[in-house]
Amino acid sequence: MGRGYDGPQSFTTPVPQMVPTELVEKEFWRLVNSIEEDVTVEYGADIHSKEFGSGFPVSDSKRHLTPEEEEYATSGWNLNVMPVLEQSVLCHINADISGMKVPWLYVGMVFSAFCWHIEDHWSYSINYLHWGEPKTWYGVPSLAAEHLEEVMKKLTPELFDSQPDLLHQLVTLMNPNTLMSHGVPVVRTNQCAGEFVITFPRAYHSGFNQGYNFAEAVNFCTADWLPAGRQCIEHYRRLRRYCVFSHEELICKMAACPEKLDLNLAAAVHKEMFIMVQEERRLRKALLEKVSCGESALDWVP
Structure with a gap:
């Protein structure tokens, strides 16, 4: 299906592919805000690339690659390769984490949407559009993340009262104009x-999505991500949300093999390890003081 949408307000241009992106965008938000009209769209989201195949060439024994394909199969811009490059700390996690270390595929149609969210463990993400109609993105910088959350909670308090971790569930759409009218910067x-x-x-x-298209996405984490990853774990702890992987185990594993790290990553790991040890000492000291005062250790655990 192209962008020849045949709905309540059909696109009237003679050639569907020539529909301006702004017109599709205007109709999308009109439908989102409408309480009288229902439009059903389908979105092939979060499709496991190892099961259905990646859009990038992949080296394996089952298929012979051409020299050109072989070049792309080993390129750092291949989303099967990027998460496990030496500069990405995810290469130090042994498990194949679907969606983070292993790319997911996305087959979109007109108006299929992805709701406001941030990545697991606050990692970087990279999305490549293989072919098809454009994908319209809205973004809010990390410095305004808490402001966005406050605005959404203020405007939809009943939703957050029942589901405090609502924004982690990828089910919340809000017009960027609404966010900007409340001071949230949106690009x-x-x-x-x-x-x-x-x-x-x-x-x-x-x-x-502006129409029929095919995309692929994955996560990666560089040295500068480590402090954000630690803050994310503290945030998850307050929300009582499960982690995808153990951040502390990752730091310890990298610290145990410093010869595998470049200078930049080694310095970042040393700093994180120091902070982690200091926090562990503080918690142990507090626990011993509570126990010595006759309090139950179970009463002290937050």
């Missing part, structure tokens, strides 16, 4: 076929 872009979009740690993003 916008149209991703066309052959283009990458990268999101930064704790940068909220959402968007929708």
Whole structure:
């Protein structure tokens, strides 16, 4: 299906592919805000690339690759390769984490959407649009993440009262104009076929597809992500949310093999390890003081 949407307000241009992205965008938000009209769209989201195949060439024994395909199969821009490059700390996690270390595929149609969210563990994400109609993105910088959360809670308190971790469930759409009217900075872009979009740690993003397209996405984490990853774990703890992997185990594993780290990553790991040890000492000291005062250790655990 192209962008020849045949709905309550049909696009009237003679050639569907020539429909301006702004017109599709206007109709998308009109439908989202409408309480009288229902439009059903389908979105092939979060499809496991190891099961259905990646859009990038992958080296394996089952298929012979051409020299050109072999070059792409080993390129750092191949989303099967990027998460496990030496500069990405995810290469130190042994498990294949679907969606983080292993790319997911996305088959979109007009108006199929992805709601406001940030990535697991506040990691970076990278999305590549292989072919098809554009994907419209909205982004909020990490410095405004808490402001966005406050605005959403203020405008939809009944939803957050029943589900405090609502924004982690990818079910919340809110018009960027509404956010901006409450002081939240929002940027916008149209991703066309052959283009990458990268999101930064704790940068909220959402968007929708302008028509039939095929995209692939994965996560990666560089040395500068480590402090954000630690803050994310503290945030998860307050929300009582499960982690995808153990951040502390990751730090310890990297610290145990410093020869595998470049200078930049080694310095970042040393700093994180120091903070982690100091926190452990503080917690042990507090626990011993509570026990010595006759309090139950179970009463002290937050």
